[in-house]
Amino acid sequence: MTFSIVGRSPDGSALGVAVASKFLAVGGFVPALEVGVGALATQAAVNLALKAEGLALMRDGASAAEALDRFLAADEGREERQAGAVDADGRAATRTGSACHPWAGGEAGEGPEGSFAAQGNILVGPDVVEAMVVAWRASAAERSLPRRLLAALEAGDAAGGDRRGRQSAALVVVAPGGGYGGSDVVVDLRSDDDAAPVAHLARMLAEHELLFGRTPPEELLAWDDGLRAEVRRLLDATGTTGGDLERDLERWAGAQNLEERVRPGGVDRLDPVLLGRLRRADG
Numbered sequence: 001m002t003f004s005i006v007g008r009s010p011d012g013s014a015l016g017v018a019v020a021s022k023f024l025a026v027g028g029f030v031p032a033l034e035v036g037v038g039a040l041a042t043q044a045a046v047n048l049a050l051k052a053e054g055l056a057l058m059r060d061g062a063s064a065a066e067a068l069d070r071f072l073a074a075d076e077g078r079e080e081r082q083a084g085a086v087d088a089d090g091r092a093a094t095r096t097g098s099a100c101h102p103w104a105g106g107e108a109g110e111g112p113e114g115s116f117a118a119q120g121n122i123l124v125g126p127d128v129v130e131a132m133v134v135a136w137r138a139s140a141a142e143r144s145l146p147r148r149l150l151a152a153l154e155a156g157d158a159a160g161g162d163r164r165g166r167q168s169a170a171l172v173v174v175a176p177g178g179g180y181g182g183s184d185v186v187v188d189l190r191s192d193d194d195a196a197p198v199a200h201l202a203r204m205l206a207e208h209e210l211l212f213g214r215t216p217p218e219e220l221l222a223w224d225d226g227l228r229a230e231v232r233r234l235l236d237a238t239g240t241t242g243g244d245l246e247r248d249l250e251r252w253a254g255a256q257n258l259e260e261r262v263r264p265g266g267v268d269r270l271d272p273v274l275l276g277r278l279r280r281a282d283g
Contacts, residue, residue, distance in 0.1 A: 003120030003161055004030055004041040005132050005152045008086045009145045009175075010114045014186065015039040015086065016173035018149035020198050022122075022162040027170025027190035035174045035184045038064060038087040044100045044121045045080035058087045064108075064117070065093035072097075084108065084117030094119045103163075107133050113140035118152065124160030131159035146173045146187045150198075150205055157198040169197035171205065180212055180260060210273065212260045220269035227270065234278045252278070 004019035017031035017039050032051035033039035038058040042050040050071050057067035064085035072078040072095060079097035084106055086092045092115040094106035106119030107129055118132040135155035139148040149171060157166070170190040179185040189204045191197035221227065232245055240252040253262045253274060261274040 002026060002030060002041075002043040002082075003118075003123060003128055003132070003153075003156045004043060004084060005116055005118040005136065005149055005156075006039050006041050006084045006086045006092070007117075007136065007145060007149050007152075008039070008088075008090055008092075008115045010112055010140070012088065012090060014145040014173055014175035014178065015088070016145050016149050016171070016187070017041050018153040018169075018171045018201075019043070020153055020157060020161060020166070020169035020201075022164040022167045024168060025190065025192040026168045027172070027192070031170060031172045033172060033174050034059070035176050036088050038067070038085060039174075040064075040067075040083060040085035041117070041119070042081070042083045043119070044082035044097065044104070045077055047075055047077065047081055050081075050083060054083075054085060058085070063087055063089070063091040063093070065091065068093050068095050082106070082119055082121050084119045086115045086117055090115040092117045096121070103128075105129060109133070109137075113137055114145075114148070116152075118156075120156065120162075122163055124163045127159045128156045128161055131155040145175075146171060146205060149173070150202060153198055154202065161198075166195065166197055168192050168194070169201045171201055210277075211257050213273070214260070215271045215273055217269075219272065221272055221275065222269060231270070231275070231278065234282050237282045238278075249274075256281075 002021035006017050019030045030041045040054045054067045064087040079099040082096045084094040092108040094108045094117040100121045103123045103125050104121035108117040132152040135152045139151045172188050173186040174184045191200035194200045235248045240248045242248050261271040
């Protein structure tokens with residue numbers, strides 16, 4: 001009843017899962033992931049125990065394939081299960097039980113473009129998984145793992161996805177210190193009940209990137225007298241006045257949920273995204 005892709009960034013720093021289904025709040029059941037350990041998707045006749053036990057096996061050194069095989073060997077309902085996993089070392093595996101509702105199947109791959117496991121059941125056909133794999137490989141030059149996973153999910157959705165229809169989708173990515181406030185959760189987005197959940201997920205990711213994205217250091221703007229004067233004027237126009245430019249900018253950014261766009265420890269350089277939003281606030 002689901003199609004998903006589990007992926008690892010080429011440098012191994014990030015792990016993620018993207019999933020869509022004709023099922024309410026699929027993101028609450030399918031994904032499980034842990035920095036430095038691995039990521040997995042458990043679906044079809046979901047055995048939620050795989051989430052904790054699969055990660056525990058990989059944490060103890062099992063490869064993605066070993067973790068799935070060892071768990072499923074002890075699972076009496078194994079033929080109704082489907083799962084995919086990628087471990088922290090980039091080893092990938094997917095498993096589809098013989099009793100999963102058709103069409104059901106998957107493909108796993110490893111390589112310099114990043115490891116993946118793509119799988120689905122109750123699909124319109126094998127084209128769904130094939131489209132996800134093509135999209136994953138085609139996005140190898142993209143730096144963002146969330147974007148790569150979303151592209152694969154969009155491709156599967158466009159190919160027909162779940163043959164029963166659409167209802168929910170989710171995207172979760174972790175990386176060491178890569179998330180809000182230095183957490184490991186880079187992205188955790190869910191569209192729980194929507195007529196077009198993958199499209200909804202895409203809109204949420206765009207907003208997430210605006211609020212919590214990080215501009216590369218080389219693209220940050222160096223302060224000069226002209227820039228300081230402009231920012232002071234813009235802040236005054238919003239009613240954010242206090243006399244100290246850096247403090248006022250931090251206050252305004254926080255009120256707009258843009259605090260991640262202000263560098264910790266003071267504003268020594270200015271994020272152009274933050275400046276753009278401040279300019280629009282004046283417009």
